[in-house]
Amino acid sequence: MATPITLTQPANTWEDRPITLAGRMESGLANWYLTLWQKQGTTWVLRGSTRTIADGAYKFLYTWPAPGAATFRVVIGNKNPGTLGTSPDRTVNVLDRTLVMNKPAATYTVLTGVKMTGKLTPPEPGKKLVGLQDRYGGKWRTLTSAWIAANGTFAVPVPDNLPATKTVRVITLGVPAASVEASGYAVITIKALVNAKVALVGAGYVNKTYRAGCPVKPSQLRLLTLNYWGFDGLVHRGELIVRDAAVAKMITVWTASFNAKFPIRRMQRVDLYGGSDIRSMAADNTSAFNCRQVTGNPYALSPHSYGYAIDINTVENPYLAANNVWYPSNGLAYRNRSVARPGMLFSSSAPTKALRAAGFFWGAGWRQPDYQHFEPQ
Template identity: 65%
Template structure:
């Protein structure tokens, strides 16, 4: 709270004191000396919310002062930032956020989410503007597991007016988080057409998390036969827990239904009603929604025409040079799929290291 005024005689260097009316009497709250033209300014910061009367007087005493200002009503509210209690824990990539509100509501106020580093310093994570009701929602990075102490701080206000919330503890755990949805024809415009052995009503969209080559958690999707969904959840739960890396996992429609384009993008996918790549006379097992290809660049495929696909995966024909994302007999996806009754194409005379299909 700032109280300012001017002496009518313009006197300089006169002692001016600020007084607050309390039930016990007038109480001194601050003092200063007048400056050029008799101007003065006195600041006072209450420790609790108040609405009471103030006066300024000449001299150090209230009673018997030679002159005093008219009484003014001073109001101070209990400004604070409140954080809603976080859940005990969250799963990666579920839109984790710190929510809360300001008291009183301060629409347009910028608030900053910070987390505490091991060095004892606070790091800026993100900021938002408070809405019309004083509420805010600050996203927390949730593409990797973490446990962190956070707080919310006001920004863009004088240093004396900065508000800091109490701290909160946010725990994010890595998890597959599988979700299953029905499939419509509009969701598979490039991978399904009339005459395919399986229609959209027998397919499902399975979304889930996976570990990327960058060490972070990403969201993936597979279009599958309905009867294959539970098996795939079992397989990918084990693979996720083992942190087996996946480059990307998108429906082949993203690549215009082209198996070659999808393989060159190192895409992991399942359903695609098409002919076998390299053998236009045979219908691909992927047309039935059960077969799956994994990390297609790291696990290339020798087609019936003796061409290796994809062309950017040729260095991975050397299976003695072990690199991330390659599949072997002891790899978690391989063991899990075989355990679910799948056959691995690496065992064919023309190896298909990326491919698995039911026996």
């Protein structure tokens, strides 16, 4: 007579979660060899084995990644059907976990914090990652990742410092290959634009470059933020403090320079260098407003004090001061203007042409040349 064996009805589960199949031998015997079988079409396939413990109890954990109905039985021994005993058949519904990426906009602008959003259903307790992939060389590659929120939503960043058209999708990370969920894909275009923004300037924003007695007040200045091409071939976000009346011309100049992909090392307000022109120049910084004396001539007020003048790529375009000292000291190799290198300014350079067209004079024409400097005529 066959030894009775039970199999409790398993709870429904998701395709990336194990199904718990448990029961007991009514004889209560321990250490009996059991096998788990799954029905596939008209045949049964072996899925695992275990042994009973105290009171004849047993448990299988088995993950079936295909959504739909899955039927199992437990057999005493390794043959199906078993001569010593076979449990009742149990069918469990394996539910489909879905990962949906919201339909993105068709186009974005570089450096605007592009993100792909969506939701994992059902939400996963605890931390779980999704990855952003793009199609490259006929294969999917993972670019970035983000945590899924407790409610299942996600917002995964898209690298947006280089213009490109990408085919993107989102997948779950950190799960077995058979359990990976993938969203549908979308095609997005990231466009290279200067994307200039203008804001008011408070006194606290120029506390190192403005002081009482300066020819312009902070209220007459503007913070101009814009994109520029770096020496690394990527787009970066920069900032200039300029006179309010110079904003329109500066946007025109930097739009032309950006479109020509003229490289800029960095573009930061001089306050980040403690108001020091020498430190700013040594950092190869492109800047405008700084209320100060002329570097190398403490008896003259710099044109930068008015918020109109601008210095560009100060290392690649050094300056011979009135004291016959070249600034910055790490730009001495660029005094030879016969050898063209990236970031150097010439008459044919996009910033030079655009600034001259806007009515600026280039300091390269002075007896003591200032290759970095432009000011209104």
